[in-house]
Amino acid sequence: MLIGNFKETYADDEALFRTPASRAGLAVLLAAALVFPFVASDYLLYLADLVGIFAIAALGLNILTGYTGQISLGHAAFVGVGAYATAIAATRLGLPFWLSVPAGGLVACLAGAVVGLPSLRIKGLYLAIATLAAQVIFEWVFTNWTGVTGGIRGLNVEPAGLFGFAFDSDRRVYFLVFGLLALLAYGAANLFRTRVGRAFIAVRDRDISAELMGIDLFRTKIMAFMISSFYAGIAGGLWVYFARVVTPESFPLSLSIQFLAMIIVGGLGTIKGTLFGAVFVTLVPEGLRAVTQAATRLSPDAMSWLAPMKEIVFGAMIVGFLVFEPHGLAEIWSRVRRFFWLWPFPK
Amino acid sequence: MTKILKSTLAALLAAAATTALAQAEIKIGACQPITGRFAFAGGQLNAGLGDYIAYANEQGLVKGKKLTYIFEDTGYDTEKAVATFKKMMAQQHPVIMYGESTGQGKAIAPELNAKYKVMYGSTSFSSELADPKTHPYSFISGPTYSDQFGILLQYIAKGATKGKRPKVAFFYSDTEFGKDPIAWAKKRAGELGIDVVAEVVAKVGAVDVTTEVLNLKKAQPDFVIFQGFVMAPIPEVIRAARDHGLKTTFMSTFWSMDKGIIEKLGEDAEGYMGVNPYGYYYEDTPAMAAMRKYNERVHPAEARYRPNSYIQGWFTGMVFVEALRRTVAAGKPVNGDNLMAALSTIKDWDTGGITGKVTFVNNKAAVGRVYRANVAKGIFEPASDWIYLK
Incomplete structure (x- = not known):
């Protein structure tokens, strides 16, 4: 049982992981993440890479929506902008991946700044529609600016390489994705301990009071859009080296909605929750699919009515979260942890 | 031991x-x-x-x-x-x-x-x-879709009256599926002495197709070839074109050649044609x-x-x-x-x-047949023999 957590120095007070237990937990998690690619099958590795890339993009969206309170329905488009910028940097300019991926992030960042401009004047649902417009416009550009984006056929990219080592399998890409995910998650967690990050939270909680406290609303909102899109752009860049082909059909509106689902299910305004959400939204449909597949073996006709069931079950799970745990998976996790801390005493 | x-x-x-x-x-x-x-x-x-x-x-x-x-x-x-x-x-x-x-x-x-x-x-x-x-x-x-266009264009060129260049319009969706054969088909039409008089792009499932049909009316093509749709807006376009008195033959590729489209079109299916790489179940x-x-x-x-x-x-x-x-x-x-x-x-x-x-050449088999709708029977019937592309 944990009875207290005494901090004796300022360094202790500022630590991200404050208790030996949480530090041990982190160490176990990192060790598991390192061992995983060597024991997992191709299929699991593919899903893991997908989760990692989505988690990076969802982190970006959570910075914007969860922490700053600016809703965005165009997040997939920013992932797309990053993906195209990376692919173009890699194929046309011949840049190595350690330059082309950040380049994708920066281009997406600029796109985010432009799309974020109206956010000073419009809020809430109106902003949602403005960002929806960005989604549609970018999708159109991907399809029709054939000279640059390769049109409907898209662009093919060679695998990422570093000192003659090619990231040409899901196992190798895994290290790239999860290395960057760790870095970016750490960065995001730290962001909210700086002036900029605290300004984001202040704007979310009440923009007028934030302005009265001397926060430049315009700068802060644009900054949130830029950082958020930067994360999306990095995710897009990784997507390119993961899928090795980028087409306009990879970044539809439904993906934007999926990112929103991730941060809502995981927990708005938490880093941990974003990671949980990305895992949940990517893997639960896959699990449900495995269940329907297994049921098909028992009865071949089951497919016709079980297949739509999985959509319904998935939808019901999301509604269930909103109703019973609006703070998302992150809150459930904290509750479970508190329970064990205090065990065997009731809370 | x-x-x-x-x-x-x-x-x-x-x-x-x-x-x-x-x-x-x-x-x-x-x-x-x-x-x-x-x-x-x-x-x-x-x-x-x-x-x-x-x-x-x-x-x-x-x-x-x-x-x-x-x-x-x-x-x-x-x-x-x-x-x-x-x-x-x-x-x-x-x-x-x-x-x-x-x-x-x-x-x-x-x-x-x-x-x-x-x-x-x-x-x-x-x-x-x-x-x-x-x-x-x-x-x-x-x-491929390009081959299917090639088969239709070859059929059109063969049936053309001497000294008159057939006029064709391409009507396609803004998707990979829709745009796939277009560039090649334009080139091929030129080689066969066919004029591509209009290219109309519409959304899959569009309901209001008035502008698109007016574009067709302006161009007065002899043939319109659809690509990149399955059903809608093909029936809408054909119906609106008939309302405008357009005497065009409408054609499609594989996905819009099932007999379901004849049921959907009813009377308007008269003269509807297209290419099918395979025969029909009832043949x-x-x-x-x-x-x-x-x-x-x-x-x-x-x-x-x-x-x-x-x-x-x-x-x-x-x-x-x-x-x-x-x-x-x-x-x-x-x-x-x-x-x-x-x-x-x-x-x-x-x-x-x-x-x-x-x-099989280049991992595909470039063969297909042109079929025409028989409204009374509600089925497609061959309008040509099997056509092979070189």
């Missing part, structure tokens, strides 16, 4: 028997779009492919081998399809795979070429996948009769009519089995490289009326 010897011998025999059994079984895996946007065809594609493989087993078409068909639903989602592909390859080790979309074919290509190296067929007619340089393990179950050919007989026995409820997507699945099964037969007959190990080599030896292959004589 003899006891040990005996048991070792028995173990060895058992091991030999299992490997023999393993070699005798050939697995064919499929990622099928049974749910999702492509569900209208996915279930039938799956049924057609699965049925032909079962039929080939019954008939013992691949000597000494048992074919096993494994499929999973992908919901027409590229990521799920790629995941399914990898899962099947890891768990079942099939030597042949079937994919749900053009997107999947493109996404899986780098690893298919470098790592998996299995024969890969799919629902797609994309010209991009019929390139042995970039997609050495993929093939198209028939002609009087030996292969179709065998297919109908199989369905009457195994699926009596669905034996009355099977749509074109079923025939596409069935034909893809035939190509798989033919490549397997040729590989096994040559005494070569059954793997992707040998199967693709066997595919390229297929020349003037008689399918008994599923399609024309099949020759």
